[in-house]
Amino acid sequence: MKTELTSPAFIAALVIGGAIVFAAPLFLETYDLFNFTVFAIMAMLAISLNFVWGIGGILSLGQALFFGLGGYAYAITAINLGSGWGLLAAIAVPCLFALIVGYVAFYGRISDVYFGVVSLTISLILYNFVNSTSDAFYTIGAARLGGYNGIPSVPPIQAPWAAQPLGFEAMYMLCALTALVFYLGVRLFVRAPFGRVIVAVRENDLRAELLGYDPRYHRLVVFAIGAAMSGLAGAFFAAWGAFIGPETFSVSFAAQAIIWVLFGGLGTLIGPVVGALSVSWFTTWLGEVRLLDPNIALGLLFIISVLLVPNGMVPALRRVLERLRIVKQRADT
Amino acid sequence: MIVETSDLWRTFGGVAAVAGVNFRLEPGELRCLIGSNGAGKSTFFKLLTGQLRPSKGHISILGRQTTTSQPFEISRLGVGIKTQVPNLFEGLSVRENLHLAARRTHAGKAARLAAEAMLEDIELADRAGVPVRELSHGQRQWVELGMVLVSEPKLVLLDEPAAGMTQAEVERTAMLLQRMRKDRAFIIVEHDMHFVRNIAERVTVFHRGRILVEDTMEAVTSNAEVRNAYLGQKFGKDHD
Numbered sequence: 324m325k326t327e328l329t330s331p332a333f334i335a336a337l338v339i340g341g342a343i344v345f346a347a348p349l350f351l352e353t354y355d356l357f358n359f360t361v362f363a364i365m366a367m368l369a370i371s372l373n374f375v376w377g378i379g380g381i382l383s384l385g386q387a388l389f390f391g392l393g394g395y396a397y398a399i400t401a402i403n404l405g406s407g408w409g410l411l412a413a414i415a416v417p418c419l420f421a422l423i424v425g426y427v428a429f430y431g432r433i434s435d436v437y438f439g440v441v442s443l444t445i446s447l448i449l450y451n452f453v454n455s456t457s458d459a460f461y462t463i464g465a466a467r468l469g470g471y472n473g474i475p476s477v478p479p480i481q482a483p484w485a486a487q488p489l490g491f492e493a494m495y496m497l498c499a500l501t502a503l504v505f506y507l508g509v510r511l512f513v514r515a516p517f518g519r520v521i522v523a524v525r526e527n528d529l530r531a532e533l534l535g536y537d538p539r540y541h542r543l544v545v546f547a548i549g550a551a552m553s554g555l556a557g558a559f560f561a562a563w564g565a566f567i568g569p570e571t572f573s574v575s576f577a578a579q580a581i582i583w584v585l586f587g588g589l590g591t592l593i594g595p596v597v598g599a600l601s602v603s604w605f606t607t608w609l610g611e612v613r614l615l616d617p618n619i620a621l622g623l624l625f626i627i628s629v630l631l632v633p634n635g636m637v638p639a640l641r642r643v644l645e646r647l648r649i650v651k652q653r654a655d656t
Numbered sequence: 657m658i659v660e661t662s663d664l665w666r667t668f669g670g671v672a673a674v675a676g677v678n679f680r681l682e683p684g685e686l687r688c689l690i691g692s693n694g695a696g697k698s699t700f701f702k703l704l705t706g707q708l709r710p711s712k713g714h715i716s717i718l719g720r721q722t723t724t725s726q727p728f729e730i731s732r733l734g735v736g737i738k739t740q741v742p743n744l745f746e747g748l749s750v751r752e753n754l755h756l757a758a759r760r761t762h763a764g765k766a767a768r769l770a771a772e773a774m775l776e777d778i779e780l781a782d783r784a785g786v787p788v789r790e791l792s793h794g795q796r797q798w799v800e801l802g803m804v805l806v807s808e809p810k811l812v813l814l815d816e817p818a819a820g821m822t823q824a825e826v827e828r829t830a831m832l833l834q835r836m837r838k839d840r841a842f843i844i845v846e847h848d849m850h851f852v853r854n855i856a857e858r859v860t861v862f863h864r865g866r867i868l869v870e871d872t873m874e875a876v877t878s879n880a881e882v883r884n885a886y887l888g889q890k891f892g893k894d895h896d
Contacts, residue, residue, distance in 0.1 A: 519756060520756065522745075522748070526745040526746060526748060527745050527746070529707075529727075529739070530743040530744060530745060530803075532726070532727045532728045532731070533728075533743065534728075534756065534757050534760055534803065534807070535731035535807075536728060536760070537726070538728075
């Protein structure tokens with residue numbers, strides 16, 4: 324564990340990657356910076372889905388619902404109490420919701436595939452519920468849920484010591500830094516003793532249980548942490564666009580997150596980040612040039628990647644690099 | 657008493673796989689459970705390990721009522737369990753498999769040392785870094801045996817530890833078990849009579865969900881009732 328995290332190659336990649344990310348405001352236009360902020364937020368969601376699904380082995384098809392819950396929790400709380408409390412609510416509400424759903428599912432021994440369906444169904448129930456809250460009755464304090472119109476004028480994030488809320492650049496930095504912390508946190512987690520047990524439960528839950536580990540508890544912890552991560556991403560999304568709407572609970576949004584992770588490489592650490600950034604950039608670009616409907620393009624991309632690179636882009640690139648290395652070695656000898 | 661069951665039943669859709677079993681295991685005893693297919697020994701094993709809940713009756717292990725306990729709760733009492741089909745963390749290395757098992761009972765460095773010692777005991781130190789999915793069937797069985805024993809259990813439950821092994825592997829497994837026997841209690845479900853003869857002190861014969869006979873290996877093999885119910889066909893193949 325220590326050797327890999329302190330290896331020169333890893334540190335060099337981290338320093339170069341970090342430098343590019345944090346130097347971006349120097350050479351990017353405001354519009355691009357605005358887009359890169361949302362790419363970083365989507366990378367956070369992808370990392371959280373990969374954490375739950377790829378690392379924890381929990382088929383959480385509706386993981387994006389925690390993104391939506393986080394966004395709504397932030398919007399409602401920030402409007403009423405300020406952005407600091409909003410961020411706390413965006414972590415606590417999805418986490419608590421995941422603890423309740425996860426407890427019923429895991430302690431009720433619901434199997435993997437059924438859990439995937441259950442999570443997607445909950446997402447759809449929330450989608451329909453939030454869509455039907457346009458009546459003034461659905462008002463919490465000063466925050467009106469607004470039904471299919473969503474909640475506009477969501478307050479931006481403001482540090483307690485600052486006179487002004489975060490500007491474009493600071494918001495970009497916050498999101499990029501949080502995505503980086505998520506990535507490093509997951510990397511450390513899978514190598515820590517608790518993380519090794521999580522991997523063991525994913526590999527063979529009966530064996531883990533026969534060794535004395537409680538798979539239900541371990542799954543619940545992973546699910547709750549993943550929900551909190553998605554929730555924080557949702558809060559950043561709501562603060563970034565000053566808006567949160569029910570489409571964050573939709574099947575198409577849930578599917579997008581799944582495509583990012585599968586396209587990049589499920590279970591790999593950097594794959595979901597690569598997937599989220601490249602696919603988000605691709606669909607944004609398609610929207611700009613109006614070449615093809617982004618949803619059709621996403622579907623095509625999903626089919627092509629599953630057929631050609633079923634393990635995802637990052638493992639495929641690694642294999643190519645490994646073959647090149649072998650060819651070079653043979654040529655040298 | 658290490659294990660005690662009283663009037664233990666398990667029915668599947670009206671068919672009794674285990675029908676009123678009263679079983680006792682003394683401290684330090686090694687007991688083999690034998691019987692033909694469908695005799696109820698594997699169901700009985702699953703009831704002991706918490707993988708199945710009894711329809712009726714009680715189970716007590718190491719002085720605790722475990723009738724409705726989960727497998728992890730039974731394991732935490734100090735029970736090492738090996739299932740019939742090799743159950744390993746396929747993508748992890750031999751060392752990691754053993755280390756995960758050792759960590760339940762040993763802290764930090766002690767767990768690593770226990771895992772390394774077990775690598776030597778099961779004679780797989782040269783394959784420590786290999787993912788277990790790349791090992792032969794016999795080697796995989798030994799890794800699982802190592803995982804069961806590395807946590808220093810007081811009671812060991814093994815379901816067909818010699819299944820699918822060559823004769824040489826069966827003998828090596830028997831030697832391995834004798835070497836790690838110490839003062840532990842064992843319950844071993846096994847079909848391979850050669851293996852049973854090698855290790856058993858007392859044998860329990862299951863037949864139609866009930867205990868037919870409980871005695872020494874010699875007494876059991878000469879019992880007419882057992883020969884009729886099970887060993888007759890078995891000895892036709894295995895008797896040497």
